[in-house]
Amino acid sequence: MTRILGISAFYHDSAAALVVDGEIVAAAQEERFTRKKHDFNFPVNAIRYCLEEGRIQPEDLDLVGFYDKPFTKFERLLETYLAFAPAGFPSFLKAMPLWLKQKLYLPRLIRQGLDGRYRKRVVFTEHHESHAASAFFPSPYDEAAILTLDGVGEWATASFGHGRGNRITLTHEMHFPHSVGLLYSAFTYFTGFKVNSGEYKLMGLAPYGEPRWADAILEKMVDVKPDGSIRLDLSYFNYCQGLTMTSKKFERFFGGPPRKPESPVTQREMDIAASIQQVTEEIMLRAGRHVHERTGMKNLCLAGGVALNCVGNGRLLREGPFDSVWIQPAAGDAGGALGAALFIWYQLLGNERIAGKPDGQRASLLGPRFSEEQIRAFLDGKGAKYRHFDDEDALCEHVAGMIASEKVIGWLQGRMEFGPRALGNRSILGDARSRKMQSVMNLKIKFRESFRPFAPIVLAERMGEYFTLGGHQDSPYMLLVAPVAESKRMAVRDGNLRGLDKLKVVRSEVPAITHVDHSARLQTVDEHRHGRTYRLMKAFERQTGCPVMINTSFNVRGEPIVCSPEHAYRCFMATNMDVLVLERFVLLKDEQPNAEKHELDEYLAQFALD
Numbered sequence: 001m002t003r004i005l006g007i008s009a010f011y012h013d014s015a016a017a018l019v020v021d022g023e024i025v026a027a028a029q030e031e032r033f034t035r036k037k038h039d040f041n042f043p044v045n046a047i048r049y050c051l052e053e054g055r056i057q058p059e060d061l062d063l064v065g066f067y068d069k070p071f072t073k074f075e076r077l078l079e080t081y082l083a084f085a086p087a088g089f090p091s092f093l094k095a096m097p098l099w100l101k102q103k104l105y106l107p108r109l110i111r112q113g114l115d116g117r118y119r120k121r122v123v124f125t126e127h128h129e130s131h132a133a134s135a136f137f138p139s140p141y142d143e144a145a146i147l148t149l150d151g152v153g154e155w156a157t158a159s160f161g162h163g164r165g166n167r168i169t170l171t172h173e174m175h176f177p178h179s180v181g182l183l184y185s186a187f188t189y190f191t192g193f194k195v196n197s198g199e200y201k202l203m204g205l206a207p208y209g210e211p212r213w214a215d216a217i218l219e220k221m222v223d224v225k226p227d228g229s230i231r232l233d234l235s236y237f238n239y240c241q242g243l244t245m246t247s248k249k250f251e252r253f254f255g256g257p258p259r260k261p262e263s264p265v266t267q268r269e270m271d272i273a274a275s276i277q278q279v280t281e282e283i284m285l286r287a288g289r290h291v292h293e294r295t296g297m298k299n300l301c302l303a304g305g306v307a308l309n310c311v312g313n314g315r316l317l318r319e320g321p322f323d324s325v326w327i328q329p330a331a332g333d334a335g336g337a338l339g340a341a342l343f344i345w346y347q348l349l350g351n352e353r354i355a356g357k358p359d360g361q362r363a364s365l366l367g368p369r370f371s372e373e374q375i376r377a378f379l380d381g382k383g384a385k386y387r388h389f390d391d392e393d394a395l396c397e398h399v400a401g402m403i404a405s406e407k408v409i410g411w412l413q414g415r416m417e418f419g420p421r422a423l424g425n426r427s428i429l430g431d432a433r434s435r436k437m438q439s440v441m442n443l444k445i446k447f448r449e450s451f452r453p454f455a456p457i458v459l460a461e462r463m464g465e466y467f468t469l470g471g472h473q474d475s476p477y478m479l480l481v482a483p484v485a486e487s488k489r490m491a492v493r494d495g496n497l498r499g500l501d502k503l504k505v506v507r508s509e510v511p512a513i514t515h516v517d518h519s520a521r522l523q524t525v526d527e528h529r530h531g532r533t534y535r536l537m538k539a540f541e542r543q544t545g546c547p548v549m550i551n552t553s554f555n556v557r558g559e560p561i562v563c564s565p566e567h568a569y570r571c572f573m574a575t576n577m578d579v580l581v582l583e584r585f586v587l588l589k590d591e592q593p594n595a596e597k598h599e600l601d602e603y604l605a606q607f608a609l610d
């Protein structure tokens with residue numbers, strides 16, 4: 001038996017993954033345990049969990065992989081500093097202590113992190129190899145083109161090549177400072193959102209705006225080549241030498257300074273969002289076409305932070321040349337831990353690979369699970385009032401009925417998801433048909449910005465009725481955005497509405513999950529992968545005829561998605577959620593004896609705004 005531990009750490013989204021004889025046994029992000037979003041510290045808790053799940057000790061590991069090469073990365077920082085000296089000195093000084101203390105002593109740190117009980121080899125895979133491995137090896141394809149689009153690792157910011165059997169070959173790379181990920185992050189910064197975190201908000205904001213700057217961006221800031229590679233005019237940016245992402249010239253271009261975080265979002269930010277989103281989609285489409293031409297493959301595997309741009313992914317699937325697309329659900333750096341471990345098993349050790357069906361990612365349900373005994377003991381300890389259902393059908397009928405009457409449900413089942421999206425095991429669920437649900441969920445449950453859209457889960461067998469996904473595939477990881485089918489839309493006249501006023505219009509039979517441009521970021525749910533969540537949706541369908549529900553992550557703004565029943569209970573008690581379902585235990589908020597003791601402000605204050 002060969003046990004390989006993969007680790008990513010020290011940049012953002014630290015994680016660990018355990019691969020045993022090629023099977024992904026466990027994978028989790030450190031933030032879920034420490035409750036610090038995007039936690040980048042050495043993932044001691046995630047490692048401990050992975051070893052527990054595999055029932056092994058550190059000394060039982062055969063190999064440990066780390067997701068990038070710290071020395072090469074250090075070289076890049078030094079060279080960038082020298083090229084921009086002395087302008088880069090402040091950012092150089094800021095980065096150095098962490099490098100000198102931690103990153104350059106990684107092998108020692110890793111051994112320490114494993115209690116000094118691991119004495120075998122530590123393998124450092126390249127950043128883009130790790131992303132590419134995480135995209136291809138768990139995919140359902142025997143062979144496929146691979147495209148990684150990222151911020152930056154060592155030097156590479158994007159790469160492509162192909163995977164065949166048990167090998168990946170990356171043939172082309174694009175290098176720092178020219179980076180689609182950093183370009184998008186620069187706009188994230190400028191519109192007042194947090195870099196490496198708020199990119200999702202910028203994407204969600206885009207449909208409210210007009211892409212009136214897209215052409216100018218292409219003309220002045222970014223030269224997009226026919227092959228999708230880019231050259232940035234660096235005078236607009238500041239990330240090579242300064243502590244901000246954008247320069248004064250960037251500000252002049254958009255007629256003013258960056259939006260202050262948490263100040264009102266204006267039409268300017270919406271138009272900027274629409275513009276950069278259009279530019280990014282253009283880059284993704286050109287890169288996709290080029291990679292298709294060069295590799296001749298009919299399937300595509302995607303990873304790297306930009307592969308979380310599910311609007312771009314959806315267009316690549318519908319308008320691009322590939323028959324199907326598979327995207328690593330943990331497309332950001334957390335997934336690098338998994339990629340490093342899989343790379344070692346297949347590519348370094350040369351083990352045979354048989355592509356998994358429907359894929360090898362196991363629904364990405366790779367995190368901790370909690371037994372009913374554990375949950376009962378916890379709830380009794382809290383003095384919570386609950387009802388336990390022995391019969392799952394009765395549980396699903398009951399919960400479906402509450403969803404249909406516009407109750408908001410916290411839903412924790414089975415193993416936690418790996419990747420930033422809640423896929424039905426750590427979710428807040430609601431009725432997609434409800435006209436008030438979008439605003440109720442944003443403002444009273446999640447305490448986040450009112451413009452942010454909600455995503456649907458849909459029974460896989462009825463997806464085609466509601467959404468025009470394109471290709472011949474499903475969307476089990478919520479990484480593809482597709483238009484709501486014409487037949488489900490309502491005739492609306494909203495040509496004169498601008499900005500957030502667009503939210504007031506009911507656009508479809510499922511208004512709570514239909515974004516202002518009639519798009520939706522969907523997850524298809526099937527019985528094989530999603531078990532009880534599927535059966536809950538079947539019950540909802542029986543009662544209402546509707547195969548669609550809202551599925552949003554179980555957390556409030558700034559909080560990592562809940563992991564344990566305790567995290568779920570705390571979030572439930574502090575917010576306006578109506579019902580909490582932990583496995584087969586059901587709690588109603590208005591029945592809880594100590595509901596008033598849980599202070600919302602105190603709860604929210606634990607989490608820095610994201």
Ligand SMILES: [Fe+2]
Nearest residue numbers: 150305332333
């Ligand atoms: Fe990355």
